[in-house]
Amino acid sequence: NAGVMQNPRHLVRRRGQEARLRCSPMKGHSHVYWYRQLPEEGLKFMVYLQKENIIDESGMPKERFSAEFPKEGPSILRIQQVVRGDSAAYFCASSPLGTDQETQYFGPGTRLLVL
Amino acid sequence: AQTVTQSQPEMSVQEAETVTLSCTYDTSESDYYLFWYKQPPSRQMILVIRQEAYKQQNATENRFSVNFQKAAKSFSLKISDSQLGDAAMYFCALNTGGFKTIFGAGTRLFVKA
Numbered sequence: 001n002a003g004v005m006q007n008p009r010h011l012v013r014r015r016g017q018e019a020r021l022r023c024s025p026m027k028g029h030s031h032v033y034w035y036r037q038l039p040e041e042g043l044k045f046m047v048y049l050q051k052e053n054i055i056d057e058s059g060m061p062k063e064r065f066s067a068e069f070p071k072e073g074p075s076i077l078r079i080q081q082v083v084r085g086d087s088a089a090y091f092c093a094s095s096p097l098g099t100d101q102e103t104q105y106f107g108p109g110t111r112l113l114v115l
Numbered sequence: 116a117q118t119v120t121q122s123q124p125e126m127s128v129q130e131a132e133t134v135t136l137s138c139t140y141d142t143s144e145s146d147y148y149l150f151w152y153k154q155p156p157s158r159q160m161i162l163v164i165r166q167e168a169y170k171q172q173n174a175t176e177n178r179f180s181v182n183f184q185k186a187a188k189s190f191s192l193k194i195s196d197s198q199l200g201d202a203a204m205y206f207c208a209l210n211t212g213g214f215k216t217i218f219g220a221g222t223r224l225f226v227k228a
Contacts, residue, residue: 031214033216035218041220042219042220042221043216044218045215048214048215055214091160093160101212102210102213103148103150105162106160109158109159109160
């Protein structure tokens with residue numbers, strides 16, 4: 001299966017700990033997007049990355065959140081010093097370069113629970 | 116600003132019947148793309164159907180079809196011959212050709228046996 005991969009699927013952290021969420025895009029896709037979904041809500045855009053570049057992070061909180069997409073390896077969404085309000089589902093999506101770029105294919109999501 | 120509005124928090128349909136989910140949107144762009152995503156209890160986001168705004172013909176995918184009214188900025192999803200596996204949250208989404216996809220709040224569809 002060459003779909004978007006995310007891990008872990010579930011992550012439990014205590015307040016103040018760090019959370020690292022990983023995303024491997026579909027084969028051949030060079031664009032990665034992160035979205036957050038709070039309970040009973042739609043997905044909200046956080047950040048858009050290409051290899052080694054953050055293109056737009058307008059939806060990401062200014063503090064404690066960071067994202068990267070290195071030349072080798074998966075994209076990482078990092079949340080430092082987590083708080084209960086960070087509990088949500090975090091979805092990664094990818095799209096190809098060029099045509100069909102506007103169609104984003106989603107991974108299964110990571111459910112983060114902050115105790 | 117771009118917005119997507121789904122005015123039906125919940126809908127229900129009898130198995131084998133047809134149901135239509137509503138979606139309206141707003142954008143100042145003339146070229147854009149519209150999507151319906153399905154999110155079953157597993158919470159995986161599954162692309163159901165997509166529509167390019169420059170195409171007048173409504174998109175169809177098996178039992179799923181859309182009614183795209185560009186002037187009214189309306190993009191409804193019709194599910195024919197509903198099946199139990201269609202029960203899920205359905206999200207309408209808008210992309211203006213860039214990187215950000217805007218999602219509606221979702222409609223929860225119940226399918227009665």
